[in-house]
Amino acid sequence: MTTLRTLAIDDEPLALRVLAEHARRVPFLHLTCTTDPIQGLVQAQGGDIDLVLLDVQMAALSGMQFLQLLQGRCAVILTTAYPHFALEGYEYAVADYLLKPISFERFLKAVQRVYAQVPASPGESVVVPSPAELPAYSFIKTEHRLVRVNHADIRYIEGGRDYATVFTATERILTLTSLGKLSETLPHPPFMRVHKSYIVALNQITSVERQRIYLGQAVIPIGDTYRADFARVVGSG
Incomplete structure (x- = not known):
């Protein structure tokens, strides 16, 4: 199975925890996280990232500034609590827009859309897993x-x-x-x-x-x- 190398960038650790919990249930995602958008930008510009899950409002670097500097080098899904950023995000051809709090079903739909566009390796076909094929469990915080x-x-x-x-x-x-x-x-x-x-x-x-x-x-x-x-x-x- 082709792996989607994914980077989540958000200056709120709790928001990253939610994305990490969702990503653990999706077998084609390999997720790393950072609260530092500058570090995340350098990593994304390096060519080793297929998808960025990007918060819009961050102190060090806003999501829109990030998109300007990234210049379309990888797919981006915006994550934010504010729906009015959606239109501006789509001007940068973002793959999707997730409104917080992000449900697993909505998260899955967004990453499946990106995954379906990933070229398969020679001799390999890309198969997008259905929800029924995902792990049938959740991790519950006590x-x-x-x-x-x-x-x-x-x-x-x-x-x-x-x-x-x-x-x-x-x-x-x-x-x-x-x-x-x-x-x-x-x-x-x-x-x-x-x-x-x-x-x-x-x-x-x-x-x-x-x-x-x-x-x-x-x-x-x-x-x-x-x-x-x-x-x-x-x-x-």
């Missing part, structure tokens, strides 16, 4: 470590204010990640948010009755905001 949890083991997730509890058949895992963040990073399907406080694994549902979802002995309410989408997906009218 108080002291990252815990690998297989998606197939997750039954549902209950959210608190700044944390969530992941329920499997055998354990409860308290994570410092919010329910909203988990909803952005878990694959859809099988996971679906059905209430402001709950995400369920659709393949774990045993029955649905009125406005309640049953997963074995667990009973999960369906919120008014999510009712129509849930009914459409499961056909429960």
